[in-house]
Amino acid sequence: MISKLHVITQDLDTLPHIEQVELACKSGAKWIQLRIKDTNCEKWRAIAKESVGICRNYGAKLIINDSVQMAIEVDADGVHLGKDDMPIHSARALLGKDKIIGGTGSSIEDIIELSHSGADYAVIGPYKFTPTKKSMNLTLGLQKYKEFITEMKDNLINFPIIAIGGIRLEDVPSLLKLGVYGVAVSSAIFSTAIPAQMVQSFQDVVNGA
16 A cells, blocks of 8 residues: 655755654654665665664555665665656566555656556656755646646546655645645655654644544
């Protein structure tokens, strides 16, 4: 089952990835995406292995960002792939049917392609500007997600869509009301002084509390 809240780690000097994973799990998150960008392979592997262990202890899923090979090496629950990463069908051939594979997109065409390619879910964005994706200038806004959900219904596509990009707590109810399955969050949690409380608050909102 795909979680409605995806907590994504980020490269922070003040809060290492392992601490982010532990904090998120302790606070009730059940889906952690390990997104490491500026670390050598050996250190990445060590962090990923420890993160898998932490998530297992808390009954959470650990998804590796970008690397199918790393997901295989550390026996992660799955992988999340960007548009420039390995094709979904190739990843599925390597990982098998039991591992989770997510893909990234920004259009209805991306959603349709991902739904047909064997992905388990699609992360679609950016909703608003996000400091973790500075190169993305075009933002979708609420209206675009509404159009995507309508087009999916028209094309009989039943596929989990996860919104991403600058999402704050107050944005979540409107997105879920449209029919978006869930949200992926990073800065709104880890760039605050109260990350544990923010995880709990996001969990409450996506679960309808």
